[in-house]
Amino acid sequence: MKIWILHIAVLLALVLAQLVLPPYHANNLSRILVLAVFAMGYNISFGYAGLLSLGHALLFAAGMYGAGMLVHHAGMPALPALIAGGLAGGAMAGLVGLLALRTAGVSFMIVTLMFAQVGFLSILYFNGVTGGDEGIALTGPQRQILGLDMTQDTPRFWVALILFAIALLVKLALVQSRFGRLMLAMRENEERSRMLGLNPFGIKLKILVISGVFSGVAGAAYALLFGYLGGSFASVQYSILPMLYVLLGGAGTVLGPLLGAGLMFYLVDFTSGLTSAYLMVVGAALVVLVLFAPKGILGTLRERWLPWLP
Amino acid sequence: MMTKEANVFMPSRRAVLAGMGAAGLMTTTGLSRAAMAQGAPMKLGFQLHATGIGASYGRWYQRTADAAAKMINDMGGIGGRPIELVYEDDGTGPKRGAEVVDKLANQHGCEVIFGTLFSHVVMGSAPRAGELKIPYLVCSEGYHVASGALNRWTLQPGITDVRSQIQAMAPWVAANLGKKVTMVFPDYAFGHDHRDFFTAAIAAQGGEVIAHIAVPPTETSFTQYLPQIPAETEVLYHVMVGPGVLTFVKELGEFYGAGAGPKLFGFIDSLEAVDMATPGLEFLEGSHFWEAHSRVKPADAGEHEAAYRAAVGVDDNGASLSDPADVATFSHMFSAWETLFFIKQAMEASGYAGPADRQKLVETMEGISDLPYGVERPQGAKMFNGKTHQAFGTQNISQVQGGKLVRVHQTTMADGAYDDAVDYTAMSF
Numbered sequence: 001m002k003i004w005i006l007h008i009a010v011l012l013a014l015v016l017a018q019l020v021l022p023p024y025h026a027n028n029l030s031r032i033l034v035l036a037v038f039a040m041g042y043n044i045s046f047g048y049a050g051l052l053s054l055g056h057a058l059l060f061a062a063g064m065y066g067a068g069m070l071v072h073h074a075g076m077p078a079l080p081a082l083i084a085g086g087l088a089g090g091a092m093a094g095l096v097g098l099l100a101l102r103t104a105g106v107s108f109m110i111v112t113l114m115f116a117q118v119g120f121l122s123i124l125y126f127n128g129v130t131g132g133d134e135g136i137a138l139t140g141p142q143r144q145i146l147g148l149d150m151t152q153d154t155p156r157f158w159v160a161l162i163l164f165a166i167a168l169l170v171k172l173a174l175v176q177s178r179f180g181r182l183m184l185a186m187r188e189n190e191e192r193s194r195m196l197g198l199n200p201f202g203i204k205l206k207i208l209v210i211s212g213v214f215s216g217v218a219g220a221a222y223a224l225l226f227g228y229l230g231g232s233f234a235s236v237q238y239s240i241l242p243m244l245y246v247l248l249g250g251a252g253t254v255l256g257p258l259l260g261a262g263l264m265f266y267l268v269d270f271t272s273g274l275t276s277a278y279l280m281v282v283g284a285a286l287v288v289l290v291l292f293a294p295k296g297i298l299g300t301l302r303e304r305w306l307p308w309l310p
Numbered sequence: 311m312m313t314k315e316a317n318v319f320m321p322s323r324r325a326v327l328a329g330m331g332a333a334g335l336m337t338t339t340g341l342s343r344a345a346m347a348q349g350a351p352m353k354l355g356f357q358l359h360a361t362g363i364g365a366s367y368g369r370w371y372q373r374t375a376d377a378a379a380k381m382i383n384d385m386g387g388i389g390g391r392p393i394e395l396v397y398e399d400d401g402t403g404p405k406r407g408a409e410v411v412d413k414l415a416n417q418h419g420c421e422v423i424f425g426t427l428f429s430h431v432v433m434g435s436a437p438r439a440g441e442l443k444i445p446y447l448v449c450s451e452g453y454h455v456a457s458g459a460l461n462r463w464t465l466q467p468g469i470t471d472v473r474s475q476i477q478a479m480a481p482w483v484a485a486n487l488g489k490k491v492t493m494v495f496p497d498y499a500f501g502h503d504h505r506d507f508f509t510a511a512i513a514a515q516g517g518e519v520i521a522h523i524a525v526p527p528t529e530t531s532f533t534q535y536l537p538q539i540p541a542e543t544e545v546l547y548h549v550m551v552g553p554g555v556l557t558f559v560k561e562l563g564e565f566y567g568a569g570a571g572p573k574l575f576g577f578i579d580s581l582e583a584v585d586m587a588t589p590g591l592e593f594l595e596g597s598h599f600w601e602a603h604s605r606v607k608p609a610d611a612g613e614h615e616a617a618y619r620a621a622v623g624v625d626d627n628g629a630s631l632s633d634p635a636d637v638a639t640f641s642h643m644f645s646a647w648e649t650l651f652f653i654k655q656a657m658e659a660s661g662y663a664g665p666a667d668r669q670k671l672v673e674t675m676e677g678i679s680d681l682p683y684g685v686e687r688p689q690g691a692k693m694f695n696g697k698t699h700q701a702f703g704t705q706n707i708s709q710v711q712g713g714k715l716v717r718v719h720q721t722t723m724a725d726g727a728y729d730d731a732v733d734y735t736a737m738s739f
Contacts, residue, residue, distance in 0.1 A: 024416035031409065117528075124498040124527065132499040134429045134452070135404060137437050137459055151441045227437030230404050230430050231498075269409070272399050276360045 003310055007172055010255060011165050018157050028269070030157045032262045033164040034221045035245065039257030040167050041089075041214025042242035047251035048175060049207045050187030052105075054239045055096060055112030056215055058119040061234035062092035063216025065123070065130060068229035071142045073129070078145045082220045089216015090209045092119075097208040101201055113236065120234040127231075135230025143224055150225050163221055164258075167214060172254050174210070175310055183207055187252075215242075248289060250296030254310045259297055351394035352387070354379075354653065355414030355423040356646075357435065362402030363552070364428050366583040370639045371425055371449070371646045372397060377621040378647040381685070388654045389662065396420055404434020411438045411446070421657075421665065424649050425449055427642065429499065436460040443739065444665075445672055447653065449645035451475070451602075453503060456700035458732025462739055465675055465699040468649035469602060469642065470692075473507045474726030478705045479575075479600055480511035482719050487573045487598065488544025489517035494535065494558075495549050497524035504549045504577070525550065532558045536565040543572040548580070555580045556590055563593030574598065578605070578708075578715075582639040585629075587713035594710045601706045601715065603689040605640040608717045618647065618688035627714065644689040651686035652678075652694075669739050676735050693723055697733040702726055 014033070018026050038060055045051040066088025070076040076084070100111040123130045130136075140151045148155035174180050182203050185193040190200045223229040232238075241264070242257075249260025267285060271278035293300040302309040356375055359368035375395055383392045396418045400407040407426070414420045423439060424447035426432050432450045439446035440461035448455065448466050453473045455466040470478075483491070491512055495501030501524065509519045523538050532554070539546060550558045574597035586594065605628030607615060622643075623631045630636035652675070660667060660674035676696035683691040692703040702723050708715040 022416070024412055027412055027416070028409070121526065121528070127499050127502055131433075132502070134454065134499040135433045137433050137461075139461075140440075151437075153441075226408060227441075228404060228408065228434045230434055232404055232430060232434075268406075269413070272361075272401070276365075276399060278399075279361070 003172070003176075003308065006309075007168060007254065010258070011161070011168070014161055014164075018154075018161070023153060026157065027153050028265060030153070030160040030225065032258070032265050033157075033160040034218055034225060035241075035265070036258040036261040037164055037167045037221065038215055038218035039242045039245035039249070039261050040171050040254075041211045041218065043246045043251065043253075043257050044171065044174070044183070044214060045207055045211035046243065047246055047253070047256070048180070048183040048187060049204060051204060051208065051211075052109055052243075053100075053112040053208075053211075054109045054236070054243075055100075055114075055116035056211075056242055057234050057236060057238035058096065058112075058116040059089045059093050059212045059215035060219035060222075060238055060242075061119055061123065062212070063089040063219030063221075064223045064229045064233055065219075066216060067220030068136060068138065068223040069129070071138060071224070072136050072229075078143055078150070078224050082145070082217065082224060085220020085223070086213045086217035089219060090213035092216070093208045093212020094205065097205045101204050101208065113239070116234065116236065116239055120231065120236075123231040123234050131230065133231040135228055135232075138223065138227045138229070143227055145224065151227070156225050160221065160225060163217065167217070168254065168258075171214075172310060175254060179206075244286065247296055248286070250298030250300070250302070253296070253298040253302060256296055256298045263297075350391070352391045353394050353396050353418055353420045354650070355411075355418060355420030356395050356397045356425040357400050357407060357410050357414070357423055357431070358397045358425065359402040359427060359431070360397070360399035362400075364402035364431075367427050367639045367642065368399075368402075370583070370643045371427065374622050374643040375425060375646040375650060377623070378650040381621055382650065382654055388657050400426070400431055400435075402428050402431060404430045407431040407435040408438040411435045411442065411444075415439075415442045415444045420444075421662070421668075422447065422653055422671070424653065425646050427451075427645075429454060432464070433459070436464045439463050443668060445653075445668055445675070447649050449642070449649055451642070453507075456695075456698040456731060458698075458734070460699075462734050462737045463672060465672070467652040467675065467678075467681070467692075467694050467699075467701045468647075469645035469701065470703045470705065470726060471700055472503050473728060474700075474702055475577075475600060475602070475705055476504060476507040477511045477728060478721040478726035479707065480508065480515050480517070481725065482707055482721070483545060483547075483575055484512060484515035484517045486719075487575055489515070490540075490542055490544040491517060491519045491547050492521040492523065492539050492543040492545070492572070493519055493547045493549075494523045494525065494539075495547075496551060497526050500551065500579075501525075501549060504547075508547060519547075527552070530554055530557065532561050533565070536562060539572070546572040546574050548574065548576045550580050556584075556588070559593055560590045563590075566593075576600070578641045582641060583637050585635065585637050586710055586715060591713075595713070596710060598707055598709050598718070599715060601641045601708050601717070602703075603641050603644045604706050604708060604715065604717045605638070606708075606715050606717075612683060612688070612690075614683070614685045614688045617685060618644070622647075648681075648687050648689065648692075652681070655686070672739070691723075695730065697735055698730050699734050 063085035067081040067085030070081045096115045124132050143150035150156050245260035249256030271281040379395050398410040400410045414423050422445040426448045429450050429452035432448045440463045446464045451472045453471045495504050521540050576599050578599045578601045607626040624638050628638050628640040656675045660671050662671050678694050681692040690704045692701045694701045705721040706717050707719040708717045
């Protein structure tokens with residue numbers, strides 16, 4: 001029970017934060033929530049199942065373009081496009097998984113990275129349709145979700161929060177389910193699970209598809225809520241970012257991606273105002289984290305004081 | 311703050327803040343308005359490429375904008391108020407770019423935002439500027455403004471767009487270098503713009519692009535592409551950019567050796583901030599480049615050229631006065647200067663007093679057309695098209711002579727004119 005109380009309290013705190021924060025930070029919160037959904041998707045595959053992917057930018061971009069291009073080129077309303085984006089992320093994860101999951105460890109990282117590069121370069125190559133590196137700016141009428149105008153800060157926040165809440169609760173239910181234990185089994189001892197009669201390939205493929213749906217929804221939401229889709233979101237940087245969010249917040253924790261995304265966002269926001277070498281500061285912070293809290297912030301909390309934390 | 315907050319589901323932030331007794335905040339706001347009326351500095355936001363692929367541009371754009379701001383303040387500011395430039399680094403990326411627009415508007419309280427160069431940053435940031443209803447004046451050369459892809463709050467008054475630049479070059483290329491052209495370009499939007507616009511422009515001059523050679527952006531060596539250049543090529547049009555440019559030129563020189571090759575024509579974007587006398591670039595001797603603003607001061611430069619160079623800290627060769635090895639992004643950076651003076655002109659003409667006047671400010675900008683040569687526009691006179699939000703100016707063609715760029719031709723504004731693709735004035739705010 002206290003697990004559910006904690007997570008609902010977090011959602012209520014987010015509501016309160018939006019109401020009292022100044023506009024700049026309130027809008028940042030919307031961005032962080034969408035990025036946290038992306039990081040939650042990454043956490044499902046990496047944090048719980050041990051699938052260290054370097055290709056999640058492709059899944060984020062699949063959602064972004066799956067939704068954005070339907071809206072821009074086909075005139076589809078934003079809500080079905082958002083759903084289509086999630087499905088595109090899941091379908092792309094399934095396709096990649098069918099091939100990449102034949103490998104493991106470092107090979108899996110490299111294969112997923114290569115798929116993501118193919119996606120990135122394809123977006124640049126077909127720029128007549130995708131907008132290439134310049135991208136496509138969506139208009140206000142293209143960004144209406146159930147009558148809510150995504151060009152306005154307040155409705156945008158509510159949509160971001162609803163998406164985050166759904167993702168959070170689905171993930172919480174997932175990790176507490178039997179399938180959640182299978183996810184952990186893939187991470188902890190895949191061979192033993194095979195010996196017990198399970199099909200690790202099929203389980204990991206399902207995990208990757210679920211992760212892809214989360215990532216795709218996040219990519220679609222980013223395009224529709226903030227009005228832009230572009231090739232840079234398919235670059236390797238967007239495969240690294242969710243990993244950093246998860247490592248910082250705590251791999252294999254439900255709330256870690258939110259904490260990591262928020263801290264990383266403000267680490268960049270704050271330090272970039274102090275020095276142009278802010279990425280060095282970010283790097284130093286990560287080194288400190290790895291040295292003193294290798295399981296991330298919530299992972300360390302769980303290990304030392306809160307063993308019940310999911 | 312600037313956004314129109316929709317009241318859905320829950321009480322608005324304003325109501326909650328009021329309920330929590332945010333009187334202190336309101337008092338502060340009131341005080342700041344009073345201070346503004348008394349001539350407090352007017353904050354103007356600059357979206358700066360301080361890091362990332364645009365960092366070499368950003369460094370010089372900042373110096374140029376600082377110099378323009380100093381001159382404006384020495385002239386009495388804007389409408390009697392001194393100005394203060396607020397820089398925020400966008401990392402030359404669209405995601406951070408949009409966040410920076412937010413930060414400049416909502417956290418720093420800037421009146422307008424300007425200075426963005428890279429097209430993807432403009433495309434990613436313009437929607438947020440439109441949402442915030444804050445004038446967003448870009449310096450990107452991209453055709454995205456005049457194409458109608460953006461919104462009423464986004465304008466490009468300080469530099470000609472790439473479509474116009476390319477179109478203006480074609481008559482001279484056809485008349486002086488040749489009519490059978492092979493194009494080598496990076497295989498993404500920047501290169502595709504050149505491919506599409508130049509192919510059409512040279513055809514209009516009776517010429518022909520006989521081969522398009524697209525190079526993927528991940529390439530670090532170009533030897534496999536050079537044999538694709540047809541032997542009958544008269545002009546090799548190249549617009550490679552990024553760290554591979556020096557390798558490209560070196561390999562091109564090795565490919566042709568001392569034998570006869572096509573004449574070379576390129577856009578200086580490839581070699582901004584690069585000394586033309588750099589070892590490895592010898593092969594470019596005698597070749598021609600487009601420049602918006604001539605890096606090496608022409609003998610017949612206008613009267614305001616010297617003042618501009620002195621103010622920014624650039625010598626007659628286009629390098630820093632304090633370090634001749636520090637070559638400026640001279641061809642482009644004037645746009646930061648001219649955009650700032652455009653803001654001053656429009657603010658004073660509209661009687662701009664604060665954010666409530668932003669719409670009036672944009673309408674005033676749209677009403678400006680003639681932008682004469684002067685200290686405000688050291689690159690040259692321009693025409694601003696209020697319907698397309700795009701400025702049009704003269705362009706220069708320079709030849710590499712003795713390791714220096716020497717201007718050999720200047721186009722007219724009419725050379726780069728094309729039909730309007732959009733009428734932003736018919737769009738709502």
